[in-house]
Amino acid sequence: MDNRGIDFGFGFLSQESSFDVQFSLIEYSGSDSYARAFLVGLLNTLLVSFISIIICTILGVIIGVARLSSNYLIKNSAAWYVEFFRNIPLLLQIFFWYYAALRALPMPEKANAWFGVTYMTVKGYYIPAMVWENLNVFLYCGLAAIIAIIVLRNYANKLRDIQGKQIPVLFYSASLLIVLPLLSFLIGGVSLEFEIPELKKLSKISYIYEGGISLPPELIALVLALSLYTSTFVAECVRAGIEGVSKGQKEAAASVGLTPNQVLKLVIMPQALRIIIPPTTNQYLNLTKNSSLAAAIAYPDLVLVFAGTALMQTGKAIEIVSITMLTYLTISLTIAAIMNWYNKKIEIKEK
């Protein structure tokens, strides 16, 4: 490196970054350090991965179960969905969702309100922002509800084990979750107002919405592409998992008088999950790593902000690329660790 006139060091991290980022979860401006710019990028990567993982799991389970449906139409549309989204390169899908969306979406001044208060425009999806008063009281109430539900569940389990009595836990839990936070509004002094986006004129022909929260189209396109693409793989994992449980199990469960719902919940799913979880972990890891394609459509993730702009402005290629690689490694290992823990929890416990 000396030969090429490059010096090595991490001192640049505390220097002023002097560039701005489009979208950030934490306060950030150009006068903050490169280290903070790194954090901005990291959080954006985590955000897009987290949302996409949740959506792709929900979609994947639905599609996977749909593929096993006895209804010809549902079964085949699910199969088409999987084959279609699985076999087109992800980068192309990202470009498609981004540029197709940009072309198809209306300019802010022409946008129709969705649900009365949100606006989908070429410049982003504008939603009302929540303005809380006494937010902490509300959060405590939510927390209390969750604790109460856990206690209730344990009690219900005990009751079932000792007296063989079933109580409708789900109904009680749902009511707790609604009633307690509701009480905080009525007597806890909590209030919630919505700041609704309003149209503002920038020039003769250009407008934006002010107030509220703006979700940039880059984020939406990326989440769409990542979750649709990965959901096909998750769907296949789910299908494999359910098909992997032998038919005899289902028949045996039905013969002891369990309802079809109970058969799925108590007999099939616990066994299927053991098959589903390990390959699904791989898909989550892939999704997180694929999120680095964000740079192609200007979503300010870790690669764009840190391994892009910051690298260019400092010229510290080796340091920045190694930090970025280590970061992705850490994220992946963390996801793997969480999934392994979950896998351990649901695997057969031989007593």
Added chain:
Amino acid sequence: MFKIIKQLTSVVAMFAVLFAFSTETMAAKKSKTLENTKKRGFVRCGVSQGLPGFSNADESGNWTGIDVDVCRAVAAATLGDATKVKFTPLSAKERFTALTSGEIDILSRNTTWTLSRDADIGLTFVGVNFYDGQGFMVRKGSGISSTGEFKNGTSVCTNLGTTTELNMRDFFDSRGISYEPVVFEKADEVVAAYDAGRCDTYTTDKSGLAAQRTKLSAPDDHVVLPETISKEPLGPVVRQGDSVWEDIVRWSLNTMIEAEEYGVNSSNADMMKTSNNPAIKRLVGAEGELGAAFGLDNDWNLRIIKQVGNYGESYKRNIADTGILPDRGPNELWTKGGILYVPPAR
């Protein structure tokens, strides 16, 4: 026994140091990059991924542009053939790494000369082949006629990894305007997003704006605002540490500019050998031993002028005749009211 080994190693170390010094002093006269270029038979040149007028490839893969011409001039000077160049298209993000890692030997890619780039990154800027400045492009219908009319919340499309990102922040910050930077890796993506209405304005170097405007679906609906918010001297860059190669590239560029100053062009260069003006004779290799200093023959500069042309020819061919910037503005010779001024070749 140990003592002997210790002494022996110190002697060996001393010789090694001496040897290193002697090769070092020898290398000062020679250029590793030049030697490798001659051995390889072509100049390795990093260019943009397509910026009309500067470096742009046509359907059959022929590169043209004033940045391309700098590399062609170096090839003409060192290898005797301006076509012996291998062009590597690079994104703004990749360009410096490609140069410092030795993948290319010249970076001629509308790159702004700044202190931190020159001093920090292991690069050396050799000169300026285009004086530019950052500007803004907006839709004509917006009625915006100056940068003073931007309002809070303006969304701005631009390229990743450029001085543009920094200037833009300085500009909006100093005026207390909040803005939304939408930063893409490739210029084509910026154009597509701006064209689709994602951004209210598109900012980059003015020459770039003029060139990219031609790629929009309706170029006439867009206008470049008059203000220039930064100095952007664009020029070729080489790796630090090979001063002879650095000189070759610098003086290849200077030769093109000086040739224009003295009225030497690709068609009259041969006749100029018999000129009465010694400065012109030096410029076409008929007098002096200018090439020897770089380890080149004496016709190196004549070949540049004959095969590539002078700076004016290059500008006309690539930028003026293509309608990008018909007016040379600051890129006119100092004798004609511009700021192009190069040290004398003597």
